[in-house]
Amino acid sequence: MDKVYKHQEMEGKIYQTWEESGYFQPQLKKNASLYSIILPPPNANAPLHFGHAMYVIEDILIRYHRMKGSPTLWLPGADHAGFETQFVFEKYLASQGKSRFDYDRKTLYQMIWDFVEKNRGGMESQLRRLGFSLDWNRMKFTLDEDIIGIVYKTFKKMYDDGLVYRAKRLVNYCTKDGTSFSDLEVIYEERKDPLYYIKYGPLVLATVRPETKFGDTGVAVHPQDKRYQKYVGKEIEIETVLGPAKIKVVADETVDPEFGTGVIKVTPAHDFTDFEIGQRHNLPARQVIDFNGKLNDKAGKFAGLTVKQARTAVVEIMKKRGLLEKVDENYQHRVGLCYKCKTVIEPLPLEQWFVKMEPLAKPAIDAVKKGEIKIFPRRFEKIYFQFLENIKDWNISRQIVWGIRIPAWRNTKTGRWMVTEGEAPSGKDWEQDSDVFDTWFSSAQWPFATLMSSPKSKINNQELSDYEYFYPTSVMETGYEILRWWVARMVMVGLYTTKKIPFEHVVLHGMVRDPLGQKMSKSKGNVVNPLELIDQYGADAVRFALVYGTALGNDQALSYPKLQAARNFTNKLWNITRFIDMKRETLNPKSEIRNNLTIKQLNNLAQHKNDKEIVGKTQILIKTVTKDLEAYNFNRAAETLYDFIWHTFADKYIEDVKNRLNQNSFLILHFSFLILLRLLHPFMPFITEKLYQLLSHEQKSIMIEAWPR
RNA sequence: GGACUCGUAGCUCAGCGGUAGAGCGCUGCAUUCACAUUGCAGAUGUCAGAGGUUCAAAUCCUCUCGAGUCCACCA
Numbered sequence: 001m002d003k004v005y006k007h008q009e010m011e012g013k014i015y016q017t018w019e020e021s022g023y024f025q026p027q028l029k030k031n032a033s034l035y036s037i038i039l040p041p042p043n044a045n046a047p048l049h050f051g052h053a054m055y056v057i058e059d060i061l062i063r064y065h066r067m068k069g070s071p072t073l074w075l076p077g078a079d080h081a082g083f084e085t086q087f088v089f090e091k092y093l094a095s096q097g098k099s100r101f102d103y104d105r106k107t108l109y110q111m112i113w114d115f116v117e118k119n120r121g122g123m124e125s126q127l128r129r130l131g132f133s134l135d136w137n138r139m140k141f142t143l144d145e146d147i148i149g150i151v152y153k154t155f156k157k158m159y160d161d162g163l164v165y166r167a168k169r170l171v172n173y174c175t176k177d178g179t180s181f182s183d184l185e186v187i188y189e190e191r192k193d194p195l196y197y198i199k200y201g202p203l204v205l206a207t208v209r210p211e212t213k214f215g216d217t218g219v220a221v222h223p224q225d226k227r228y229q230k231y232v233g234k235e236i237e238i239e240t241v242l243g244p245a246k247i248k249v250v251a252d253e254t255v256d257p258e259f260g261t262g263v264i265k266v267t268p269a270h271d272f273t274d275f276e277i278g279q280r281h282n283l284p285a286r287q288v289i290d291f292n293g294k295l296n297d298k299a300g301k302f303a304g305l306t307v308k309q310a311r312t313a314v315v316e317i318m319k320k321r322g323l324l325e326k327v328d329e330n331y332q333h334r335v336g337l338c339y340k341c342k343t344v345i346e347p348l349p350l351e352q353w354f355v356k357m358e359p360l361a362k363p364a365i366d367a368v369k370k371g372e373i374k375i376f377p378r379r380f381e382k383i384y385f386q387f388l389e390n391i392k393d394w395n396i397s398r399q400i401v402w403g404i405r406i407p408a409w410r411n412t413k414t415g416r417w418m419v420t421e422g423e424a425p426s427g428k429d430w431e432q433d434s435d436v437f438d439t440w441f442s443s444a445q446w447p448f449a450t451l452m453s454s455p456k457s458k459i460n461n462q463e464l465s466d467y468e469y470f471y472p473t474s475v476m477e478t479g480y481e482i483l484r485w486w487v488a489r490m491v492m493v494g495l496y497t498t499k500k501i502p503f504e505h506v507v508l509h510g511m512v513r514d515p516l517g518q519k520m521s522k523s524k525g526n527v528v529n530p531l532e533l534i535d536q537y538g539a540d541a542v543r544f545a546l547v548y549g550t551a552l553g554n555d556q557a558l559s560y561p562k563l564q565a566a567r568n569f570t571n572k573l574w575n576i577t578r579f580i581d582m583k584r585e586t587l588n589p590k591s592e593i594r595n596n597l598t599i600k601q602l603n604n605l606a607q608h609k610n611d612k613e614i615v616g617k618t619q620i621l622i623k624t625v626t627k628d629l630e631a632y633n634f635n636r637a638a639e640t641l642y643d644f645i646w647h648t649f650a651d652k653y654i655e656d657v658k659n660r661l662n663q664n665s666f667l668i669l670h671f672s673f674l675i676l677l678r679l680l681h682p683f684m685p686f687i688t689e690k691l692y693q694l695l696s697h698e699q700k701s702i703m704i705e706a707w708p709r
Numbered sequence: 710g711g712a713c714u715c716g717u718a719g720c721u722c723a724g725c726g727g728u729a730g731a732g733c734g735c736u737g738c739a740u741u742c743a744c745a746u747u748g749c750a751g752a753u754g755u756c757a758g759a760g761g762u763u764c765a766a767a768u769c770c771u772c773u774c775g776a777g778u779c780c781a782c783c784a
Contacts, residue, residue: 004746188782195784207784220784256783264784273784333783379713386712386780481779515721517777549722549732554714555778559721561733568746579743635723639731651748658743 001581001694005574007538011686015128018689023703024135026071028469030460034072035065036470038447038503039134040478040486041077041142045085045116048126050512050520050558051479053530056543057509057552057634058477059132063682064629065474066133067707073470075450076134078123080116080142082403082439083179087340089115089402090177105401105434112402126531131539131685133703138454138466142442143404146453151442152407152422154497159408159419163356163496164396166408166417170275171395173348174338175293179399180352181338182438183392184485186345188334195331196315197261199323200247201238203231206260208333209270210318211310213240214299215288216247218266220277223251225262241317242300250281269349287349307346352397353406353435360492361388367491367501375506376632377553380480387484388492396441403436444489447473447502473503480508480553507632510555512546517557528558540684541566547683548638569642570687573680576650577691579658580670589663589670597671599708608660611668614653617644618672622708625679641680649676670695675708 018024026036037058042048058074066072089112090100100108127134140147158164171180193208200219207213219236221228231249238245254273255264268278268285278285288298295310297303302310318324336345365388367373368381375381397406408419409430418425424432442449451467459469472494476487487506494502513519514526521527533542544566550556597605599619606612621644628637649672657665674695681688681702692702 001743003744205784209784254784259783267784271784273782336782382712383779390781484780517721551723554722557721559732561721564746565732568744571746572744575744575747577743582743639723643731650744654743655748 001574001578003575003578005538005571005687007540007570007686008535010690011129011131011539014686014689015131018133018701018703019128019136021701021703023066023701024074024133025137026073026135028071028457028459028464033070034470034474035062035070036073036075036473037062037475037477038450038473039074039076039132040476040482041079041140041443041446042123042127043081043084044078044123044141045081045088045119046123048123048130048530049527050530050546052123052127053130053542053546054479054509054512055127055132055477056130056546057507058475059130059543059685060547060629060634060682061475061477061507062133063685063703064707066703067678067681067705069706073138073466074132074134075138075140075454075466076124076127076132076136077140077446077450078120078142079443080403080439082436083177083340083398083400084439085116086112086400086402087177100401109401129531129534129539131543133685138450140450140453142439142446144453147442147449148404149422150449150452151404151437151445152420154445154493155407155437155441156419156421157497158355163359164353164419165356166351166353168349168351169354169395170269170272170347171350171352172336172345173291173350174341174343175291175346176341176343177338178291180348180350180395180397181345182395182440185339186336187339187342189337190332191335192330192332193335195260195328196318197325197327198265198318199239199325200263200265201236203228203236203249203263204261204325205263205265206328207265208331209267209311210314211295211299211302211307212267212270212288213265213314214242214295214302215267215269215286216265217268217278217286218281218283219247219249220252220255220264220266220281221249221262222255222257223253225251225255225257227262239321239323241314241321241323248281248283250277250283252277252280270347272347275347275349285349289346289348291348291350293346307344352395353408353433355394355396355441357391357393357492360496361391363495364388364488364491367495373491373501373504373506376508377551380483380506380508380553383480383483384488387488394438394441396438397433397435398438399435401436403439404442405436406433408433440485440489443486444493445497447471447476447490447494448498471498472501475505475507476503477507477509480510483508505632508553510550510553513555513557515558515560533563537563537567538570538686540570540687543685544569544638544642544683547634548642550635552632552634569646570684572646572650573677573684573687573691576645576654576673577694579654580673580695583658583661583666584670587661587663587666589666597674599675602668602671602675605664606668607664610653610656611665614649614672615668617648618675622675622679626707629682638683641676641683645676645680649673678702678705678708681705 042052062072062074093099172186173180195206195208196210197204197206232251235246235248238247266274266277266283268275268283269287288295290296293306295302295305338345407422408417409425409432410417412429412431451471454466456463456465490502518526541563545562603615606615624640625637657669677688677692689702
């Protein structure tokens with residue numbers, strides 16, 4: 001053995017033998033306690049980042065339960081990541097001097113497919129580098145035919161149940177990316193914009209968006225506002241930049257009398273609050289901004305101007321005509337932006353498919369309230385409830401091509417819609433909706449969709465699908481930032497479709513930040529690639545460093561000292577093994593070399609006081625580590641193991657035993673270390689495998705050894 | 710406007726009701742035979758502040774101050 005552990009020479013080979021061994025596949029048997037996790041599918045088109053490396057938590061759980069003897073499934077997948085991927089592809093097109101509008105739908109889809117296909121596999125080999133014991137035979141892609149079929153079925157069922165409806169409503173629209181978004185995809189930024197006080201006949205009102213005034217179909221005040229009582233319900237004559245006009249005054253609770261003058265203009269087609277006011281008071285929605293972000297001919301001579309240009313132009317004319325009372329230049333407010341390209345989101349009226357969320361949210365709330373689903377750490381329950389209790393209907397239409405096309409057809413003659421499970425309706429006059437589903441709509445079905453579409457297996461003469469066997473899954477482990485985007489939606493749709501919870505426990509990890517505690521981002525240029533760290537420190541060390549010293553659900557700053565410490569720890573393990581191996585040669589013990597000595601058998605073997613002591617302490621360690629794993633206290637389990645192996649086992653016990661080593665104490669030394677390796681295996685799979693085989697002189701993998709008890 | 714997290718040794722963070730902990734750093738010593746990616750010994754903290762509950766509080770409660778995050782959304 002070398003003096004130093006060289007991970008570069010070991011990890012690749014070990015992973016290969018694991019994969020060939022078939023141990024990643026669950027050993028299905030009847031009446032066993034099952035364990036399953038569906039991997040949150042990484043974007044098929046992008047390299048892994050630290051968020052994915054945190055899935056090491058799942059590998060720890062999977063390896064632990066596999067060793068405990070459960071049929072254990074960890075199912076990998078890849079996400080087509082609809083808008084994300086199309087966004088990247090369009091950037092690529094732009095670099096070639098092209099745009100998506102240069103191609104028809106079919107060609108564009110195929111081009112993105114090929115683009116993704118070219119990058120496929122990268123992410124998968126990276127998951128292998130991390131040592132993840134995923135069952136690659138069950139790999140799924142979100143655009144697999146059978147997955148699409150299941151998504152169609154769900155949509156059709158929702159439609160038939162009246163949970164999906166088509167409506168012209170205001171949506172968050174990015175005029176640059178040319179698609180609408182759900183509420184979650186809008187980010188807000190604090191901005192300082194001028195607040196214009198505009199004269200509307202006898203009234204004055206404040207707005208930051210004078211360019212939308214062509215879409216005004218009313219003026220609103222608070223019902224209790226005494227100043228304006230006399231106008232309520234009446235039409236007032238106003239002077240506008242396009243000449244004189246009449247406009248109705250309504251009273252609505254949502255108006256804040258403290259804001260501005262207490263009067264607001266109502267522009268139902270371009271503001272969410274105004275849309276609602278419009279609905280309540282029968283004010284028509286007049287769209288004056290088009291989907292290209294420019295004003296249309298309803299804006300008279302301002303038609304063709306962008307929103308920004310129009311604002312300046314309108315203000316200028318109002319100034320000239322004395323229609324502007326004053327301008328507050330220091331007005332602070334928050335502006336909605338496209339989460340991807342940061343363009344100002346334009347609320348625009350668009351016909352879309354919506355999912356009614358309230359009936360879905362209720363059972364999802366109950367499932368957690370009743371404890372059928374548990375969330376770890378507990379504090380995230382609040383965020384979950386808060387989201388579900390205030391949920392709004394979900395816009396699931398996206399105006400892109402990269403995704404699952406919505407199986408809805410419109411009759412060009414009657415205008416009626418028909419929803420199917422994917423097949424085109426008979427007859428000539430049907431035209432399919434050109435939109436695709438929001439990626440999260442299909443992702444919400446991932447746990448049951450993946451299992452339903454896996455091949456059946458024979459279990460005790462019974463043909464069972466993975467769905468029948470494994471569902472509901474045991475754990476959904478992911479970053480807390482997608483609790484609402486994904487986890488909550490999986491619970492809702494899972495409960496709706498399968499009538500069962502999709503998973504029993506939700507385990508949430510925190511973010512990995514850069515060494516200074518800053519969020520990693522491409523624009524800041526502080527992104528660290530986990531694969532580079534694996535090259536440098538080894539996968540075991542990277543895994544260990546990510547778990548060690550950070551409580552579940554907390555963010556952590558990437559720490560090089562910690563990585564180094566973890567790497568040194570692997571070296572320590574290596575040298576403990578070297579010592580034991582060396583002593584074996586000199587002592588040449590003839591007694592039973594069995595690997596599976598239990599701690600109790602070991603206890604009976606112990607004669608010397610210190611041998612008894614180390615066995616006793618190991619016994620306690622087993623209990624502690626097991627308990628911490630069951631409670632998802634991964635950091636504590638890791639810290640306890642590190643401390644025990646290094647400072648108790650190596651520093652104290654080995655230092656003591658090395659001077660009095662005999663046949664008997666050697667057995668204690670040897671077998672108790674094998675127990676430690678097994679305890680450590682879920683955290684550091686590669687080196688523990690290597691050392692286990694070195695010491696036991698057997699071909700048997702530590703992966704399928706029994707968890708110490 | 711609501712909610713959450715964090716504030717513990719120089720730095721990064723565990724601990725979350727029973728005599729202050731780890732990693733890195735620091736000081737001194739050791740070392741041909743498992744390991745310098747080492748060992749031994751050691752220094753370093755009114756656990757942000759103020760009140761309260763308790764036999765006992767870094768740990769529970771209230772408030773204050775600082776750092777950060779999320780949600781709602783203002784026309």
